[in-house]
Amino acid sequence: MIRFTDVTVTYPGGRAPALRDVDLEVGEGELCLVVGPTGSGKSTLLRAACGLVPHFTGGLLAGAVTVAGRDTRTHPPRDLADVVGVVLQHPADGFVTDSVEEELAYGMEQLGLAPAVMRKRVEEVVDLMGLSALRHRPLGDLSGGEQQRVAIGAVLAAHPRVLVLDEPTSALDPAAAEEVLSALTRLVHDLGLTVLLAEHRLERVVQYADRVVLLGPDGTVRHGDPAPLLADSPVAPPIVELGRLAGWSPLPLSVRDARRRAAPLRERLGSRPVTGPARGTRPAVVPSGRATAAPDPITPRVLLEATGVHVRHGRVHAVRDVSLRVAAGQTLALMGRNGAGKSSLLWALQGAAPRSAGRVAVGADGADPARLAPREQRRRVALVPQEPQVLLYLPTVAAECAAGDRQAGAPAGTTAALLGRLTGPVPPDAHPRDLSEGQRLGLVLAVQLAARPEVLLLDEPTRGLDYAAKRHLRDALAAHTAAGGAVVLSSHDVEFVAECADRVALLAEGEFVADGTAREVLVASPTFAPQVARILHPAELLTVADVAAALAVTA
Incomplete structure (x- = not known):
């Protein structure tokens, strides 16, 4: 569905290519996760996959990028709009209407779809993305996360064959992120949607990925199955870092799989005292009507x-x-x-x-x-x-x-x-x-x-x-x-x-x-608990550093 053939991208004034000698193929019905350090070229890769590079960004693209058989060198973004949907890092910058419902319909209007089809798809997307309570709201009144969900919904309403997403959960709360990623996964599995997705919060996404594309700081690319590739990746979620610490092989990528592997580790930690930062001893929040404690002479001002x-x-x-x-x-x-x-x-x-x-x-x-x-x-x-x-x-x-x-x-x-x-x-x-x-x-x-x-x-x-x-x-x-x-x-x-x-x-x-x-x-929150707390519950440990410190107590 997406094919990079010996692609190198160099921007004007750039000291080195943003992408270098990229050969990559993303098949139909595949969720491909793009990872790498900040500035390694993830956004450039995504923009090249939808024609924004070089038609919108400028620069020199050597090699070829094809999407659904169309060469992006001869097909600018407008010629790919019927097959590729794009949501970039700042989705509000792409809004062109005033309200949620109008924005959901706008892309379909530009494709010339019939009003009855548009109405049906808007309802489908409202349900899929959990936008029912927002559908009549002005876009300017929404939070950043709510705007992000609307932007993804507006793209999905056009029924693209390829979806390109740059940091799609960056402004979403954990529950909303899980809902959005679950919805995308259903579309990948059930309808054959191809998703190319870059994300820094790998702990949210990696369990859904069919393949990982790892960009190095020099713009080169490695790709393969998620677990082997992340085993030595310089960027890895806490679940992988915990697996490395515990010596698990192959590495689990979901909390459920990790919990199945973690029983011996939980036993080792069961008798260890909780260590790490004190993380606060006095309340910072004073709910209305609640009496506060008497002043403590050693309390910071x-x-x-x-x-x-x-x-x-x-x-x-x-x-x-x-x-x-x-x-x-x-x-x-x-x-x-x-x-x-x-x-x-x-x-x-x-x-x-x-x-x-x-x-x-x-x-x-x-x-x-x-x-x-x-x-x-x-x-x-x-x-x-x-x-x-x-x-x-x-x-x-x-x-x-x-x-x-x-x-x-x-x-x-x-x-x-x-x-x-x-x-x-x-x-x-x-x-x-x-x-x-x-x-x-x-x-x-x-x-x-x-x-x-x-x-x-x-x-x-x-x-x-x-x-x-x-x-x-x-x-x-x-x-x-x-x-x-x-x-x-x-x-x-x-x-x-x-x-x-x-x-x-x-x-x-x-x-x-x-x-x-x-x-x-x-620790007690089903929504806001970090990965380590979920895997090692009931141990009151939040980070891999906490686990390492606890294991070192009696080492």
Whole structure:
């Protein structure tokens, strides 16, 4: 169905080819998972498979790519629209209508389908993607995850033979991601849909893959069955890392298979004490009406406190009577399904979005961030939004770093040095929009950290990051809290939360429904438990590092 023949792609000004000598065939009815480090060429491979490379992106494509027998060199994307559906990393950028139902129908209108056919397919997709409650909503009112589901549904409504997806679950909560991937798998198995999918959160996808394509940092490709290929892959989900630690061969790729193999390991861990990070000892969330404990003389000072916060967007009551307290040295993770109010709460805490009611106080003087001057506000509480590139407006990385230093009142070179520690070398003359997802996040985070804010807020900070980049981010957040700062992050990435959060608070319909240490909340959750916790339950271990530490106690 998709055939790459000796394909090399080189972009103008590129120091090396983005793809090099790729020979690959993806058959009909196959779900092919594309993996590799950030910047290895995954997005280029996907774009080449649908004709966007080189017709839209420019650059030189050597070799040939054929899709359903059509050569992409002579068939631009419009000539492939009836056979290839595409959802890229930022699906909202591709919306052309105002409402969910209109967007679901738009692609079919362009293909000239009859109204009766369109109506039937819209209903099918609404059921398939769980969009019933959203169908009459404006697209601009949806959360990032809800927009992602709509984008996938709009493509599926056109009944493509090939589906190309770039990070399709990056903004989805764990339950929604599982539903979407299960729906795609049914279409692959029952209707012969061919899916070419790139994803950094391999723990969500790898069990569904028929084949894995692994891209190296030099743009070369290896491909084969998932388990053997991931055995020595530089990027691997926790289930594979746990299998390597336990010496399992072949490696299991689903939690069910791993649990069957894990009985001896669970026995070894049964008598081991829980080790690893303390992950919090005092509540960060104070539900309304609940008495708080008496002050403790050794308790770190509170850097951020919210009381009775409400946020409304028109008729939508996004945040309802939320109270929380975050102390120095603490990392609080906000979790919950798409549309639960996490982003609205972060913006209200930062002061950029209006509160309908309630109070937010930062620092020793209890200042309201909404009433602070921008420079002082950034020093007290800085926000890295879900789409960090919206804060980038200058033509080069060097210019952004210099502006970050000036606005923070920091010595020249501070932001650039932070960026280097977060992402490694980044060309100073590169345009910020040309950077990878991880590099853009690193640049915005460096700009915000240069001001040395007391509280750092992050909204879905791991979108587009591979496992190595997440480790760099985890270490940066740990350094911030170790220096006396605090972190509040919203995330659907349960593996990242398990590694870095002291405390977790779950939101549903704008209200806190649970709070506690990361172990208390995550281990017992059927939705938010990380892979290690699912495999080794009832052992209260969250990460592979926790397992290694527990095994080392009596080694």
